[in-house]
Amino acid sequence: MNSTLIKNAKIVNEGVIFEGDILIEGEFIKEIAPHISHKPSTSQVIDAEGNYLIPGAIDDQVHFREPGLTHKGNIASESRAAVAGGITSFIEQPNTVPNAVTQELLEQKYEIASQSSYANYSFMMGGTNDNLEEVLKTNPRNVAGIKLFLGSSTGNMLVDNEEVLEKIFSSTPMLIAVHCEDEATIKANLERYKEEYGDNIPMKFHHLIRSEEACYLSSSKAIELAKKTGARLHIFHVSTAKETDLFTNKIPLEDKKITAEVCVHHLWFTDADYETKGTLIKWNPAVKTQADKDGLWKALLDDRIDVIATDHAPHTLEEKQNPYTSAPSGGPLVQHAVVAMFEAHLQGKISVEKIVEKMAHNPAKIFKIEKRGFIREGYYADLAIVNTTLPWNVNKDNILYKCGWSPFEGVNFKSRISHTFVNGQLVYANAKVKEGCFGQRLLFER
Known part of the structure; x- marks a missing residue:
């Protein structure tokens, strides 16, 4: 099973920010704790120290x-x-x-x-x-x-x-x-x-x-x-x-x-x-x-x-x-x-x-979306890591929209998304999108 351990993140969830680790196994968040030392031998480790981890x-x-x-x-x-x-x-x-x-x-x-x-x-x-x-x-x-x-x-x-x-x-x-x-x-x-x-x-x-x-x-x-x-x-x-x-x-x-x-x-x-x-x-x-x-x-x-x-x-x-x-x-x-x-x-x-x-x-x-939108054990691992100390400028070279432009062109943002997970898969890192079809149809609790 694919697994990832995110260490030392400033986890933002339900009105609270706390430092901790998150273990992702397969599509789901397996464990949230102040410190996770155990991990499967196959897992990748991401050190998110100083960065926010958000749903x-x-x-x-x-x-x-x-x-x-x-x-x-x-x-x-x-x-x-x-x-x-x-x-x-x-x-x-x-x-x-x-x-x-x-x-x-x-x-x-x-x-x-x-x-x-x-x-x-x-x-x-x-x-x-x-x-x-x-x-x-x-x-x-x-x-x-x-x-x-x-x-x-x-x-x-x-x-x-x-x-x-x-x-x-x-x-x-x-x-x-x-x-x-x-x-x-x-x-x-x-x-x-x-x-x-x-x-x-x-x-x-x-x-x-x-x-x-x-x-x-x-x-x-x-x-x-x-x-x-x-x-x-x-x-x-x-x-x-x-x-x-x-x-x-x-x-x-x-x-x-x-x-x-x-x-x-x-x-x-x-x-x-x-x-x-x-x-x-x-x-x-x-x-x-x-x-x-x-x-x-x-x-x-x-x-x-x-x-x-x-x-x-x-x-x-x-x-x-x-x-x-x-x-x-x-x-x-x-x-x-x-x-x-x-x-x-x-x-x-x-x-x-x-x-x-x-x-x-x-x-x-x-x-009423099922098992998404929160950082909770048992929920889908849909997560983003935000670094607030990596400034960048929006320009034609880094715009990914098919239309090729943005109303924010020329803006210098102080923060950037460093990693994005969809259903436990690391789909974006190092300014590159992993090619593939990772999304699932949302289900609703009604």
């Missing part, structure tokens, strides 16, 4: 572009970048081509991942205005949840029929994850700016087109519907300070029926960055103001916001260089998300324990 991050929202959009990225290329970034599990969204809105199309994605994914995987079932029957066939044991676009984004999956929405919310016991932006508000705003600028709308207006009002109107409606129907609701990529008041920190996460996620880019960039980054930081929902960024950080730290994710959504540079109205929204983030949060830690914004809570523990709790 591998679980990214609950990615777009890996396969099938149908593989010129931008695919499950193999983007999961490879993810493990280099310390992300060991991902939940991918249904707006691929064709959209994953039938059980057959959904299973085709699982089949692709079973042959190619470096990281553990799950795929969300997509809801539309007319596929309730298919949605209700979804197996809660091996599918993460149902995804609804309440504002149009990449693809054509807008659910805008209120009667259908209420049926979905009241009919499925599964977690419903939503993209919330009010379509009518956005269309009216866009037309106003198009009248003045045509297709070449300056990027600085993006957050005014996909506005605070559009986000709040949609999020508040979704929450109202969830409360009315008793649905289990998870709101993706909250982007405004105003929306954070819709969520509570008065009850434990396990008891929450309405939870929220914030993405790395909304914690890092503001509308002031449009001047230098342009469409490279065009996302839906939009990166907004400094006041919004400050409000998101506050809600993250006081536990109104539960999860940090990426909404990783690569496009080619050529696509991004189109005029405003035709430049797609989204950008690649999985390789740099964890180190970006460690950079925030080194700036005094967030503790390492809180990073682990928001990027590993809480996604595992919210989605």
